[in-house]
Amino acid sequence: MVEIRLTNTRTRRKEVFTPIDPANVRMYVCGPTVYDRAHIGNARPVVVFDTLFRLLRHVYGADHVTYVRNFTDVDDKINAEAQRRRAAGRPGTLEELIRERTEETIAWYHADMDALGALRPTMEPRATEYIGAMIAMISDLIGKGHAYAADGHVLFRVRSYRDYGALSGRSVDDMIAGARVEVAPFKEDPMDFVLWKPSDADLPGWDSPWGRGRPGWHIECSAMSHELLGATFDIHGGGIDLQFPHHENEIAQSCCAHPEAGFARVWMHNEMLQVEGKKMSKSLGNFFTVRDLLDQGYPGEVIRMVYLGTHYSKPMDWTAEKAAQAEATLRKWRGLVADAKAAPEPSPSVIEALSDDLNTAGAIAALHALAGAGDAAGLKASAALLGLLEDGMGDWVRELEILEWLVEGEDARPVIEMTIEKIAKARSEKDYSTADSLKSALAEAGVTLSFDRDGGVTYKRAKKLDLSKLEGLQ
């Protein structure tokens, strides 16, 4: 059995991973709030934990890993969008408009993450489908003295949980000292957080013992992980920004509701993503969704490769330069494995790298070694463990067939193909000056040609074509 080592945020140490039940390894990852397209930062944990999922499936068997990733479909940003639509005259009740928004966002999310080669998790529960479980858990917490109802809200009594702050290394007193939060008058303690809050007529709500309302953010993950994975499970993942308060609060809720269980054994957090060295933000103009990148012509496989190039525990910088390098490498590898049949097993070197705290950069280095040795079968089988070089994701290599050739409504392809034929003819007649001038005109128009030794021609299309550059050529 391969020994997997993972850095556990909870203990701040790299530990040997030992599943509670090797026949059912259980992992929960915090998923998206479905109010809009996923940005490229949202995609990092998806790729990271997808890779871990693949490794676990390889080691314990595909049928012995349960991966749960939730959709948060109760949220003020979703409500705001639905209210905006209603104000704009869209038909339907608020609940219907909310459902409409979350449905379309989930469909986008699936399409975008599929494009990155991420396997669908075993289960993708929605918060709204587990309201009953949340209410039951909240009632239980009240009964055990860990929560209290006040002014239509239910709050978690942070002081009732000794170990609060253990995950993120904070003490309650320090946090209060440095807190910038406004303290609601109904809180017993400034750090107490909301389990349930009241909804007015303009907000979605569910009936509860505390009146019509909606759940706080943190309780959904505690309730759903308990329902689907049990009171104790193996791995809980998410972005480092969730470490506090979200995960801290999850731990408090779950451990107080089920004090006999340990909740998640291993906590894993991926570091944040930056763009060209800066924090991604709308105001800086460097904010991209995954769909933006796909639309710009970056293949999903290339995006994935860029992500895997940096260890998950370090900040990752998205740059055009990295994408270009990743594309060149994948292009080379795709050429190598084009006619290869995958080996029955991935290379031990790749498994070893991934087993060492998901060292994806090391795994890629191992893939380079396989490629350098000409081991196409081994490369193909090993890359699959990283979600790379898989069948069905490589169409981007043959841009000619798949890209659209419309320029301002006209099909550019006949003009370009005719020009290419002229170049080929000129070359065969050794009229190199004509060939070169046509070639450079074509390059300016947006199509770069290269010739094989055996006379074949391959060409690469730029994102934007400008056919005016071809005018006036014979």
Added chain:
RNA sequence: GGCGGGUUGGCGGAGAGGUUACGCAGCGGAUUGCAAAUCCGUGAAGACCGGUUCGAUUCCGGUACCCGCCUCCA
């Protein structure tokens, strides 16, 4: 202010207390009408200051700078 992460060769980016990371770019060569691609070879590093050690880029402490969280943003 509190907590946490980072700083490696021109660029990206890993591991290991002492032996080549790896990739890209560069340089030299093969191939090519010229290129591209491909192949072979090759130089180059670990923010700063101390400490531990026979020996540290790798461990410990400090300084500087960068980043994140503490505001339901992965």
